[in-house]
Amino acid sequence: MKVCIFGAGAIGGFLGVMLERAGCEVSMVARGAHLETMRRDGVRLLMENAEHHARPHCTGDPAELGPQDYVIICLKAHSIPAVVDRMIPLLGNDTSVVTAVNGIPYWYFHRHGGEREGATLESVDPGGRQWEILRPERAIGCVVNPATEVVEPGVIKHVYGDKFPLGEPSGERTERIVRLATAMEAAGLKAPIRDNIRDEIWLKLWGNLCFNPISALTGATLDKIAHDPDTRALAKAMMLEAKSIGDRLGVHFRVDVERRIDGAGAVVGHKTSMLQDLERGRPMEIDALVTVVQELGALVGVPTPTIDTVLALIRQRGEVAGLYQKQKVPDSAVLCPA
Ligand SMILES: NC(=O)C1=CN([C@@H]2O[C@H](COP(=O)(O)OP(=O)(O)OC[C@H]3O[C@@H](n4cnc5c(N)ncnc54)[C@H](OP(=O)(O)O)[C@@H]3O)[C@@H](O)[C@H]2O)C=CC1
Ligand SMILES: CC(C)(CO)C(=O)C(=O)O
Numbered sequence: 001m002k003v004c005i006f007g008a009g010a011i012g013g014f015l016g017v018m019l020e021r022a023g024c025e026v027s028m029v030a031r032g033a034h035l036e037t038m039r040r041d042g043v044r045l046l047m048e049n050a051e052h053h054a055r056p057h058c059t060g061d062p063a064e065l066g067p068q069d070y071v072i073i074c075l076k077a078h079s080i081p082a083v084v085d086r087m088i089p090l091l092g093n094d095t096s097v098v099t100a101v102n103g104i105p106y107w108y109f110h111r112h113g114g115e116r117e118g119a120t121l122e123s124v125d126p127g128g129r130q131w132e133i134l135r136p137e138r139a140i141g142c143v144v145n146p147a148t149e150v151v152e153p154g155v156i157k158h159v160y161g162d163k164f165p166l167g168e169p170s171g172e173r174t175e176r177i178v179r180l181a182t183a184m185e186a187a188g189l190k191a192p193i194r195d196n197i198r199d200e201i202w203l204k205l206w207g208n209l210c211f212n213p214i215s216a217l218t219g220a221t222l223d224k225i226a227h228d229p230d231t232r233a234l235a236k237a238m239m240l241e242a243k244s245i246g247d248r249l250g251v252h253f254r255v256d257v258e259r260r261i262d263g264a265g266a267v268v269g270h271k272t273s274m275l276q277d278l279e280r281g282r283p284m285e286i287d288a289l290v291t292v293v294q295e296l297g298a299l300v301g302v303p304t305p306t307i308d309t310v311l312a313l314i315r316q317r318g319e320v321a322g323l324y325q326k327q328k329v330p331d332s333a334v335l336c337p338a
Contacts (some may be wrong), residue, residue, distance in 0.1 A: 015033040044154060054244050067095055068095050071087060072142075074321045087134065099142055103288025106121070125128045128141070140180065147161055198251060209239070221269050235261055238307050242307070245296050246303045
């Protein structure tokens, strides 16, 4: 089974090493010093009780690789629009594209049903390019639950977790998703197949939407945000706005808002990825986690005053730090031409 990890950083490096160990023919697209080290020395994965080493085909040029069975996109969401054309050589007739990325994916309204079927979201898929090039029919949804880090070029540290829930946009149990889940399970990962992956995407997004910008604005860890009554109230207000949007889109939230905040608050001393990105001078994943919820609110007619306020602040924080560029978002999603 040929698998290309596009964006083999913290999550992609982890997945790639595990899949190669399970016998998949893995290639990795990366760049910079990390790529050079992986090419020369292979990839090292540090786990709590083990260290693994793998030698996948690592490249900066996807055209070297040819069509794949699966392309697993593990880029930060904001990196995807610029590289989507470079994925073309990886796509054959039967290639599946797995979106192992936080936030709302480009294919969200594919097989969604109802009046928004086929809509694209400008904040995550500007101009509908991913929809047009990757095609939504190829997409398999994936939620990333583990935490991993690139601790030095070529070296990935696994921090916790092994679960990557998967789901077809249609909710069907297709042969291709079963094959992927089987390979991931053989690699020692958990890959439950969900019949509504969108619910799982929203459950993760619910936390990212509020904790990530609040932490980046305040410097606070998850437990501090959840335990301080004022920031807890702010997070809750954002989550309730998001829930109203999700409800209109048919999302089922399997936990209530207080339990979701308590769950995040139980993780003591953890800095969100957005705070880590700000502190390390790396581009911030604002649009796929926050702007998109504002865009969805406009689409379904739910006002988002609290989200709007926090979004204005975090965008400005990102711009001032030189880590974010605002893109123009229309009032509502556009319908993608067939
Ligand atoms: N890491 C984690 O613990 C978690 C991450 N996630 C989500 O998973 C997704 C992936 O995150 P993560 O693995 O941390 O991100 P990383 O930044 O570690 O990995 C992305 C990799 O893609 C590389 N890349 C970017 N652009 C290109 C390009 N044009 N060509 C080749 N390589 C490129 C990056 O290089 P460079 O570094 O040079 O930019 C980087 O090595 C994100 O959506 C994130 O929010 C979710 C849960 C936990
Ligand atoms: C904060 C957390 C753990 C979930 O909300 C996360 O996914 C992130 O740091 O990006």
